[in-house]
Structure formats: structure tokens, C-alpha cells
Amino acid sequence: MRIEPSNCFYKLKNESTVLVDHCEKLLNTQQFWAPYIGWDVILVDREIYMQEEALKIINSKFTINRAAILKADPYQMYDWHKDEYRGVCINMSLTPEWPSHCLFGTEKDYTNKYFHELKYQPKSFYVFNNQVDHCVVNFDQPRYMFSIEFVDRLDVLDYKQVKDWAVSSNA
Secondary structure, eight states: OOOOGGGTEEEOSSOOSSHHHHHHHHHHHOOOOEEETTEEEEEEOHHHHTTSHHHHHHHHHSOEEEEEEEEEOTTOEEEEEOOSSOSEEEEEESOTTSSEEEEEEEEEETTEEEEEEEOOOTTOOEEEETTSOEEEEEOSSOEEEEEEEESSOTTTOOHHHHHHHHHHTTO
16 A cells, blocks of 8 residues: 555644754754664753744643754664654754655565655654654765654554644644
């Protein structure tokens, strides 16, 4: 069965006004990256990311637990998977112009997948379905992604809930 992009990601209406510049400063000054489930991460302070209108609106309905910048090294692939405990997250690429691909896929047969690519737009937040098989293929530059994690885990909160609320709220 072919995959529908609307079941994989949803672009929020409000763009970043604070985080892109703040994260760029962090990337230019931060020296310590902590390992976390296959990524290198830098945590972002709550008082910074809560200045973003899009995230304040989402947080009013679905409490945000924490946020981080995730780094993928050049020529790194994060293999096909579904997240173990996250049903949904919010992502924003900090390097959308660099060659890197985020793919969502579904099996066609034992060796093939149908897929769709999330082509991140600058300063844009995306509700991201962590329960559809997805992977990241990164090329010759580091890939930096701002990502938030909700308090509620997969057994309580999923992509459809957040996406449907965002659509109905015009978020």
C-alpha cells in the first residue's frame, strides 16, 4: 500500500521567530554533544523555545517535556524504524538547504518500500508521525534538527491527535 504524506507529517502555520537564531548561536558556541539513541544532542532551554508562538499554542493543549538539537554526522544514515516510545513530535530543520533526506515508508514486498520525503522548509515546524517507518539519509554536511518531545508517550498521545487539533485550531 502506498504511503500518504498527510499520515506522516503536517506543517504548522506559524514559523520560527526565535529558535533559528538561538540554535545557530548554540551551534557556533556549544562544544559538548551528548549521545542519545543514535544522535548527538544539545538540550534547548524551555524559556527559549516557549517564546515560539507555534510551540506555545501546542503546549497549551499537549504539554512539551523537552527540546533538543539533534545532529547527524556527514554520510550518516539513521535506519528505518518506528520510535519506541514517541507517537508524535514536532521537528524543525536548522539546515534545510543541506543535502539530507527524511523518508517515510511502507512495505511493498520483502525487499521494496513505497516512500515519501519530508522536504523541510526554512523556519517551519512539522508535526511528525514517529509511528510510521522513517529514516534519515544524510550527505556531506552535518544535519541539525530542532525537535520537541511531549510529556505524554505513545500509549497516550499520537500523531493523529496532535495533527487533528492543529488543523482544527488553525495552528
